[in-house]
Amino acid sequence: MRDFSQLQHPCGNCGFQDQSLWQPVSGALLPTLNRGFNRVPLETGQILFGQGEENTGIYCISKGLIGMRSCQGDGRSTLLRLGYPGEIIGFRSFMAGQPHHTEAQALIPSRVCMVPRHAVRQILDRSPEVLGRLADRCIQEIDRSHAHIIAAATSSNTERLSDLLAKLLQIHGQDYADGRRMELPLSRADLADLLGIRPETLSRVVARLASNGPYTIRGREVLLRS
Amino acid sequence: MRDFSQLQHPCGNCGFQDQSLWQPVSGALLPTLNRGFNRVPLETGQILFGQGEENTGIYCISKGLIGMRSCQGDGRSTLLRLGYPGEIIGFRSFMAGQPHHTEAQALIPSRVCMVPRHAVRQILDRSPEVLGRLADRCIQEIDRSHAHIIAAATSSNTERLSDLLAKLLQIHGQDYADGRRMELPLSRADLADLLGIRPETLSRVVARLASNGPYTIRGREVLLRS
DNA sequence: CGGAGACTTGATCTGAGTCAAGGGGAGTGG
DNA sequence: CCACTCCCCTTGACTCAGATCAAGTCTCCG
16 A cells, blocks of 8 residues: 555645635545646636637636636627636536537636546545535535526626626735725626626616715726625 | 346336436436435425425426425515426535425326435436436526526516516316316416516516416406417 | 505606717837 | 617506405304
8 A cells, every 4th residue: 555645635725725616535536536637827817718619627726717608609709607716617517428519718817626537536436525516616616596586686787797796806806005996807898698687788887886886986986885 | 138128118118218317217317216226206285395304306397386485584585486397406406416406396186206316316327318318408498598588677577577478388288169177277466476576566467467368367367269 | 345455556766778979098000 | 970770778557466444154162
């Protein structure tokens, strides 16, 4: 029996180490995880995987912001949802054994950690704990969808935009003397897609939020006054 | 080694046998499955489990129609979704290890097959195939939610009502000379909840569908003219 | 008969969609 | 340096579906 106690866990330096899908991996499985483990830096706009591509593994967002888009045949695309740091993407495709049916694109400079398919299979087969964590992610995804449906039905567009901006500021903003600022990593059209409304309507919602709320918004500059 | 070849599979007589979550169970695991397996007949209106109750196992809908409701504190409730024959319910709560956060109620005379929690655990631990099928159900649930979001954004209420009636007729209707009939197993308020609209609006949508489409609707009597 | 609950109908209001036009800034070319 | 254009975004006017409020009808049941 080899001694695996000296091996480094690839998520050891990650801020999401404890919540990592791979946290339970240890001992003889660590080499399997390490072998394929791949940290991928992404520039703004870079495509991680395209719609229709075969699944090559699953990704954990280490930092940044990933946009998941559905692309129609005519070249137009719709931003369906955002992937925040700590989240796993590509697992739906992995588990269903189907090609990706959305495209993943970095919206700000990001980093994802990729574990190739065969390694995931080996680890899942031998580690019920990892499997359990993956199941938790599925549940979270289901709950997120339900929450989305409820939010769309019950809260106003202004509230939902406000919530979205708060979340973006949290991961992407910086503190200044007058409050927290960021450059919005999304176009108005993308924002409108996310909220499920038309760009013209979004424009009005932004104006309303800026005039009534704690936000100052000029173009893509967002300030949450403190 | 005992001979398990004579044992009956509990789903052996079910119409959903092939798609059953439990279909891969065989050999030494069959007694585990059989021991706790419980066919539960449900009368119209009967509550299968209540919101907030501890999870006692997972259920497969064998026949009938199950309504999943969210109950607010003030006694009012909202019908969130329907469970059709062949579907698994209670697994979200099972996998998350949390109490049910919806109530399940039979909307027509139904039958569900229940497998208690400890048996599910034992089977999942030893049968990767069953685990895989459960994962598929998770994926289906995620896809269903996405489809719901898309449908709500893109198709009209009349279309969505029409689709819903068609599905209900499929499992609950009977053929007559003039078409397919059923008694609607849902109140107008429940229908409105499902479509995410107000009861008054639903009433108008029903009227519109009845006057423009192939449906004749009087109270809860629905006829799809052939 | 009377009452309650379920459903419908009518009138009005409101928010979002649609169509069309109008900034405004960045990049380009003269 | 200025005009030009393109793209992104905003604004305005209009329309419409659905929400809301209020009243009316129907049916079941004691």
